[in-house]
Amino acid sequence: MAKKNKTGAEHAQERAKILVYKWAGKWGPFKVKIPCGECALTTDVIDDTLAFELANAEVDFEVRDWLSNWWKPLFKGGWHAPIVMVNGEVLAQGHALNRGVLAETVINSHVENFPMKGTHVFGKEKCGHCTRAKDYMARAGVEYAYHDVVKNPGAMYEMIARVKPLIGKKTPITTPQVWIDGEYVGGADALRDRFGFAEDQRAAAPAENYWAKGAPQAA
Numbered sequence: 001m002a003k004k005n006k007t008g009a010e011h012a013q014e015r016a017k018i019l020v021y022k023w024a025g026k027w028g029p030f031k032v033k034i035p036c037g038e039c040a041l042t043t044d045v046i047d048d049t050l051a052f053e054l055a056n057a058e059v060d061f062e063v064r065d066w067l068s069n070w071w072k073p074l075f076k077g078g079w080h081a082p083i084v085m086v087n088g089e090v091l092a093q094g095h096a097l098n099r100g101v102l103a104e105t106v107i108n109s110h111v112e113n114f115p116m117k118g119t120h121v122f123g124k125e126k127c128g129h130c131t132r133a134k135d136y137m138a139r140a141g142v143e144y145a146y147h148d149v150v151k152n153p154g155a156m157y158e159m160i161a162r163v164k165p166l167i168g169k170k171t172p173i174t175t176p177q178v179w180i181d182g183e184y185v186g187g188a189d190a191l192r193d194r195f196g197f198a199e200d201q202r203a204a205a206p207a208e209n210y211w212a213k214g215a216p217q218a219a
Contacts, residue, residue, distance in 0.1 A: 014058070014113035014114070015058040015059060015060050015113075016057060016058065016059045016060070016086060016087060016106045016109040016110055016113075017059075017060045017062075017085075017086070017087055017088070018046060018059060018060070018061045018062070018084070018085070018086055018102070018106065019061075019062050019063075019064065019084075019085040019086075020039070020042060020043060020046065020061075020062070020063045020064070020082055020083065020084050020085075021063075021064050021065070021066040021069065021072075021073050021078065021081055021082065021083040021085075022036055022039035022040075022042075022043070022063055022064070022065060022066060022081055022082055023035075023036035023039050023066055023067075023081040023082065024036070024039070024065040024066065024067065024068075025064075025065025025066060025067035025068030025069070026065075026067055026068060027067045027068060027070060030067065031067070032065075032066075032067050036081060036082065038082055038095060038096045039081060039082040041096045041097075042082040042084060042092075042096050042097045043063055043082075045096065045097050045099050045102075046061060046084075046097065046099075046102065047061075048099070049099045049102055049103055052152070052154065053099070053103040053107075053152065053153055053154030053157070054103055054106055054107065054154055055154070056154070056158075057106055057107055057110040057154075058110055058113070058114060059106060059110075066081040066082075066083065073085065073090065076088065076089060076090050077090050078090045078093050079093070080093045080094035081093070081094075082094075082095075082096075082097070084097050084102070086102070086105050086106060086109065087109055091105055100153060103153060103154050103157055104157045107154060107157040107158050107161055108157070108161050110158075111158060111161040111162055115182060116162060116179050116182050116184070117182045118144075118145060118179070118181070118182060119142060119143065119144040119145065119179060119180050119181060120144060120145045120146075120147060120178070120179045121133055121134060121137065121144050121145070121146050121147070121176050121177075121178050122147045122149050122155060122156075122158075122159040122175060122176060122177040122178075123146065123147070123148065123149065123175045123176040123177075124148055124149055124150045124175050125148065125150065127175050127176070129174070129175065129176060129187060129188040130175050130176040130188070132188040132192070133176040133178055133187070133188040133191050134146070134176075136188070136191050136192055136195055136197060137191075139195075139197070140195045142180070144180075147159070149175060159173065159175075159177050160173055162177075162184075163177050163184075166184055174187060175187075176188055176191075178190070178191050180194070
């Protein structure tokens, strides 16, 4: 069984690969006759994680019978089904999968292989600076995708993975974090400066459309 979140042969070598070895199959005279509840739970967790936290990631997902292939994961230290591997490395084995660990691992791989595209605001509720950023976007007439990093852990993992290499490991990450046309902008103050708004303009009437003034484009 193989599943793909996205299509696109041009990214075939870069996509994150999730492989699960379940307690099933046969080898010589031996055959698994008892189903594995934790294996079924693990595949269900992965399916649900692909639909939510990893909905925007490039992922291939495959399930194989462990006994028919027992020697393959063994070379990587995998011997106790269910064995979950990501990009050829064992992530978990012998128990139902922690979806947070899976999501973070896969998103880190996705971020390494796929640069940010489009215009995005990563924020959260009850965040005044996030409200400012959305207000700046609205007044500038810029369409964007909004990601709530509290409600969607996948968005939080992606924001951290993309921002940390840019600002340094020791610099705290705050919200919002903004990209325009794939180019990293930063927080609300940086976005305000990008649009050329004055500090006291937040409550002012809508400004002239940003794009009509000839916005700088990402390289």
